[in-house]
Structures are given as C-alpha cells and as structure tokens.
Amino acid sequence: EAQVTQNPRYLITVTGKKLTVTCSQNMNHEYMSWYRQDPGLGLRQIYYSMNVEVTDKGDVPEGYKVSRKEKRNFPLILESPSPNQTSLYFCASSFQGRNEQFFGPGTRLTVL
Amino acid sequence: GENVEQHPSTLSVQEGDSAVIKCTYSDSASNYFPWYKQELGKRPQLIIDIRSNVGEKKDQRIAVTLNKTAKHFSLHITETQPEDSAVYFCAFSGNTPLVFGKGTRLSVIA
Numbered sequence: 558e559a560q561v562t563q564n565p566r567y568l569i570t571v572t573g574k575k576l577t578v579t580c581s582q583n584m585n586h587e588y589m590s591w592y593r594q595d596p597g598l599g600l601r602q603i604y605y606s607m608n609v610e611v612t613d614k615g616d617v618p619e620g621y622k623v624s625r626k627e628k629r630n631f632p633l634i635l636e637s638p639s640p641n642q643t644s645l646y647f648c649a650s651s652f653q654g655r656n657e658q659f660f661g662p663g664t665r666l667t668v669l
Numbered sequence: 670g671e672n673v674e675q676h677p678s679t680l681s682v683q684e685g686d687s688a689v690i691k692c693t694y695s696d697s698a699s700n701y702f703p704w705y706k707q708e709l710g711k712r713p714q715l716i717i718d719i720r721s722n723v724g725e726k727k728d729q730r731i732a733v734t735l736n737k738t739a740k741h742f743s744l745h746i747t748e749t750q751p752e753d754s755a756v757y758f759c760a761f762s763g764n765t766p767l768v769f770g771k772g773t774r775l776s777v778i779a
Binding site: 657 | 675678700701703712713714715718758762763766767768769770771772
C-alpha cells in the first residue's frame with residue numbers, strides 16, 4: 558500500500574530534550590516536506606527537500622533541522638525543543654513537488 | 670515568498686445549500702491548483718485539482734473554477750451534506766513547491 562508514515566504519532570517531552578520525528582514514504586517520490594499546523598494558521602512549511610541531499614528552508618525553519626540521506630526518509634530534528642514548538646506536524650511527499658502531495662498521519666508534539 | 674489568500678476562514682451552510690470558497694494567489698507563473706479536505710483529527714487529502722490550461726473541472730458535487738487573469742480560483746460544493754463538514758485548504762504551485770492557504774472551516778448544519 559502506497560503511504561507516508563510518521564513516528565511517533567504522539568509525543569510529550571520537556572524543554573531542551575532533543576527529539577527526532579521520522580517520516581518515510583514508499584512511493585519513490587523525489588519531493589518531501591514538513592509542515593506544522595496550528596489553530597488559525599493553516600499549514601506552514603518548515604523544510605522541504607526536492608531530492609536526496611537537497612534541502613531548503615520553508616516559511617518557519619527556526620529551531621528545526623532535517624536531513625535527506627535516502628530518498629524514502631526525511632526526519633525532522635528538534636535539537637532543543639521549546640514550548641512554542643508544541644504543534645501538530647505533518648510530513649508529505651509528492652512527485653517533483655508540483656503535484657498531489659500525500660500526507661502522513663501527523664505527529665502531535667507537546668513540549669512542556 | 671509566494672502566498673495565497675483564502676476566504677472565508679469559516680463558513681456555515683444549511684444542508685442542501687451550496688458552499689463557495691475562494692483563493693487569490695500571487696505567482697502569475699502558477700499552473701497547478703489543488704484543494705485539500707481535512708476532517709477532524711485526520712490528515713489533509715486531495716479532493717480535486719485543476720491545471721492552468723482549463724478553466725473549470727467538476728467531480729460529482731464539487732467543482733473548481735480558475736480565473737488566471739484575476740489570479741483567483743474557487744471551490745464550489747453543491748447539495749452540501751453533513752459529511753462535507755471539514756477544513757478545506759487551497760494551494761498553488763508554479764516555480765515553487767505547493768503553497769497552502771490558511772484554510773476554511775466549513776460547517777454543514779442538518
């Protein structure tokens with residue numbers, strides 16, 4: 558089954574404790590992206606990747622890191638999480654970035 | 670960067686009525702205009718999309734219209750049903766990857 562998976566689905570952590578949210582897709586898509594969703598603010602792009610070893614900042618990259626060492630995986634790293642990063646995070650992938658995006662199930666992160 | 674204005678932010682309609690959501694975009698090179706539906710607690714999913722070489726596309730009760738001169742596109746839902754209640758996002762892309770609007774919360778009142 559073609560899908561985008563994210564782990565964990567839910568995470569409660571404390572300020573400053575490094576964490577990684579994994580994202581994997583099995584559709585051989587070149588393009589992958591991370592969004593955060595907050596009430597009233599829609600989907601804001603954090604980082605995206607057009608292909609392996611190519612990453613670019615989105616609209617809200619501060620406090621986040623990403624890597625794209627393999628085509629199927631695009632982890633999101635929070636080196637030192639802060640409470641303002643409490644949010645719902647979605648990973649998405651698509652063919653070349655200008656076509657339908659397939660979203661993962663979301664990760665709800667709470668930083669205390 | 671590129672952006673898209675989406676209106677209204679909330680919309681309530683009676684079951685059976687029509688709903689219209691409009692988006693205005695900034696990049697005149699845009700050529701792909703999708704609409705996503707996000708039900709409560711779920712991920713956004715594509716419901717319909719249109720490319721710049723057509724002006725209108727329909728799929729049962731939903732339709733999208735595109736006016737490239739005015740740089741706006743709209744989602745039309747006819748004969749609304751309670752299961753249409755969700756948040757709807759417009760998006761566009763051209764020289765950049767997809768840019769999303771802030772969303773419209775549609776409530777269909779039975």
